[in-house]
Amino acid sequence: MPTQSMTARIQSRLGALQSQSLTRSLRIPAGIDLTSNDYLGLAQHSLVKQRMAEAVLQNGTGSTGSRLLRGHRDEFTRIEHKFARFKQTQRSLFFSSGYLANLAVLATLPEAGDVIFSDERNHASLIDGMRLSKARRVIFPHNDIAALKDLLKKDLLEKDLLKKDLPKKDQKFLVVESLFSMDGDQAPLRDYAQLCRETDTALIVDEAHAVGIYGETGSGLIEETGIAENVFASINPAGKALGVGGAFVAAADSTIEYLIQRARPFIFSTAAPPAMAAALDASLDIIAAEPDRRHRLLARSRYLRDKLQQAGRSQIIPYLIGENAKTAAIAEQLQAQGFDVRAIRPPTVPAGTARLRISVNEALTEAQLDQFCAALRKL
């Protein structure tokens, strides 16, 4: 039974959210999809559905334990090898969500005494992972390579002055998203790769919104920018363009082995249902066999960006409104007209930058995008 003091506190917290137009609601998908991350339509692809259903019928639903206990299966080993080949890394490790994968990487690899340089717009799961780490965190302005260079230099100088006679054993990390989830813009990955080479910094890249879409084989922006050799680890959530769920961390053999031994979100959590691995096997096959899907997605994204006069090229288009209440009202009116688009408000985005996060998928037609633009313009 809730105590009276806690009930009163919760009511007051909810009231504060309401007064700032920050309450969120659980809304079942309805109308034309301009909000999901199913960019390639794989969550509804018949082959993905069939492989997942067959796997459930053959081997059951839950994995029944942690991967290190009875939860491990051949399907996981196979999909991890396949994903590592796709990503051109030595090895990969499957987690039951991207959130957990980010916690695992950031709470395990950086240690006390290390420094993590983190883009100010990084996703909450990256931030929470860094909060679990004992390393110091330095936040730099979004995509600002000059500011990052200054901070790195300053940090090195301070270290030299402070620890003149001590052996250097601290490690620097740079943590970024390759395609930012709420802004739809790309990190300057080539510049980062060079800077990390020069300063012996470990580059960690979250490819949540890029994997499956960018690069010649669709493995992401690391592939497209040709920096695979300079990336220490990438996190690749599989519930977005890959249409299923879970996430792969891709890295060198020793890094993956270390995560298996030490990463608490891997060790102390029940493994994902094995059928997810079977479904992801189909997703990777489709991405290899049907490059048209990602080409169509980017063509549609360009089309909508042109119509909304938004620069950039990605499938995530932020339509900035600013005020929380106004953004929520516009989203509601669009929903009432049959367009499933959602309002994104703080703390997901900085205060004063509430927006519609429009996400394009390959199945949208130009006619639907025209109708959406007309509706948006009227509002």
Ligand SMILES: Cc1ncc(COP(=O)(O)O)c(C=O)c1O
């Ligand atoms: C950039 C980024 N990283 C990680 C995640 C977390 O992935 P998952 O949804 O699989 O937990 C998300 C999803 O919202 C994301 O946008």
